[in-house]
Amino acid sequence: MASSSSSPSPATAAARKRALTEQRFSELAPALSPEVVEALDRGGFRRCTPVQAATIPLLLTHKDVAVDAATGSGKTLAFVVPVVEMLRRLPSPPKPHQVLAIIISPTRELSSQIYNVAQPFFATLKGVSSILLVGGLDIQLELKKVEEEGANILVGTPGKLFDIMERLDTLEYKHLEILILDEADRLLDMGFQKQVTSIISKLPKLRRTGLFSATQTEAVEELAKAGLRNPVRVQVKTEAKDAARQDLGPSKTPLGLRLEYMICEPAKKSSQLVDFLVQNTGKKIMVYFATCACVDYWSVVLPMLNLLKGSPVIAYHGKMKQGPREKALASFSALSSGILVCTDVAARGLDIPHVDLIVQYDPPQDPNVFVHRAGRTARYDQEGDAIVFLLPTVR
Ligand SMILES: Nc1ncnc2c1ncn2[C@@H]1O[C@H](COP(=O)(O)OP(=O)(O)OP(=O)(O)O)[C@@H](O)[C@H]1O
Numbered sequence: 001m002a003s004s005s006s007s008p009s010p011a012t013a014a015a016r017k018r019a020l021t022e023q024r025f026s027e028l029a030p031a032l033s034p035e036v037v038e039a040l041d042r043g044g045f046r047r048c049t050p051v052q053a054a055t056i057p058l059l060l061t062h063k064d065v066a067v068d069a070a071t072g073s074g075k076t077l078a079f080v081v082p083v084v085e086m087l088r089r090l091p092s093p094p095k096p097h098q099v100l101a102i103i104i105s106p107t108r109e110l111s112s113q114i115y116n117v118a119q120p121f122f123a124t125l126k127g128v129s130s131i132l133l134v135g136g137l138d139i140q141l142e143l144k145k146v147e148e149e150g151a152n153i154l155v156g157t158p159g160k161l162f163d164i165m166e167r168l169d170t171l172e173y174k175h176l177e178i179l180i181l182d183e184a185d186r187l188l189d190m191g192f193q194k195q196v197t198s199i200i201s202k203l204p205k206l207r208r209t210g211l212f213s214a215t216q217t218e219a220v221e222e223l224a225k226a227g228l229r230n231p232v233r234v235q236v237k238t239e240a241k242d243a244a245r246q247d248l249g250p251s252k253t254p255l256g257l258r259l260e261y262m263i264c265e266p267a268k269k270s271s272q273l274v275d276f277l278v279q280n281t282g283k284k285i286m287v288y289f290a291t292c293a294c295v296d297y298w299s300v301v302l303p304m305l306n307l308l309k310g311s312p313v314i315a316y317h318g319k320m321k322q323g324p325r326e327k328a329l330a331s332f333s334a335l336s337s338g339i340l341v342c343t344d345v346a347a348r349g350l351d352i353p354h355v356d357l358i359v360q361y362d363p364p365q366d367p368n369v370f371v372h373r374a375g376r377t378a379r380y381d382q383e384g385d386a387i388v389f390l391l392p393t394v395r
Helices: 010-019 036-044 048-058 073-090 108-122 138-151 158-167 184-189 193-201 216-227 243-248 265-279 290-302 322-334 367-374
Strands: 065-069 103-106 130-135 153-156 178-181 207-212 233-235 257-263 284-287 313-316 339-340 357-360 384-390
Touching: 036 073, 036 108, 048 065, 048 073, 048 207, 048 233, 065 073, 073 103, 073 108, 073 207, 103 108, 103 158, 103 193, 108 130, 108 153, 108 322, 130 138, 130 158, 138 158, 153 158, 158 233, 178 216, 178 384, 184 193, 184 207, 184 216, 184 243, 193 216, 207 216, 265 284, 265 357, 265 384, 290 313, 290 339, 322 339, 357 367, 367 384
Parallel strands: 065 207, 065 233, 103 153, 103 178, 130 153, 178 207, 257 384, 284 339, 284 357, 313 339, 357 384
Antiparallel strands: none
């Protein structure tokens, strides 16, 4: 959520100025409805980030958009606001089984996060229902609920959405106004191309589509060609100031992010991690490992170390059951300092408040993931540090 704007420190005020444009939501053209502006205001959102200032007017003037903007730059509201605003403009309330908007994102956590961020805005829509469709919930119960009650806005993961769309023929898509594909490159990396393509094939061609990603790949280009009509490309670049960021090229990382690397001898890497964590006690840290087994190992070892007593250590990986996984995320989000040991399941999109430091103990296989991991810190107007541990051979 946006931090209070009552009396920010000079540093925060400067960072906020960098993160936001002069454009007020209340003065966007085409104009947003007063109810949406009020909901934004209640959330502390008064001025647009660059990606919001560029994208909202485009979607509201019936353009498809392919958006490439840094992590933490406010992409979620850049599509939630136009989705809601487009549905507000419909002349009459929809029938219960008419699907008007679909928002697809790659993971349960991201879909839940989007659904939660969207709630105050969905609440301004009278007679419009929404549902979160993600794995891990009882499919029979969901099918029954959707069959009986219908749903006008579907938010979910491609597998679950595809499943529901295949099994239920009571939902009607011909009035669909807008499709959003969030973290598009991840949707494809995770092997969801078939489901996404099948979902798209059920939708009317005359719709708006927004494709959002912090990394553009050839596969994303292909998806944009297949799913978007004459899209306007929105690229929000940040200027690289330090050498490490210049190596990554423009637009990849947020302005408030400082990147470093540490060369480690294989035999000393573990002890260097411990030393590093001890030196940074009191910070809120995420440490990325290559495998779930490594996360399990370190989540047992770190709490045993006297030097780290007082630093809560929380594990988070894809082989954990959904309940413990959600609990882990909620616990870490609530901490002001502590360590989350995790795999790349926590690399994308998660908006965890006030993470100070990202440690990439195992470098990612895919260079794009580097940017997403680092992007869990320095979000919106915040600053943060990210360090990657490199063996001399991979430098
Ligand atoms: N206009 C705004 N004013 C103030 N805060 C904002 C604004 N827009 C977004 N934020 C805040 O910025 C943070 C990052 O936003 P969001 O999660 O949408 O980023 P993102 O671009 O989707 O990041 P990622 O690529 O990592 O998924 C959130 O905490 C959000 O509340």
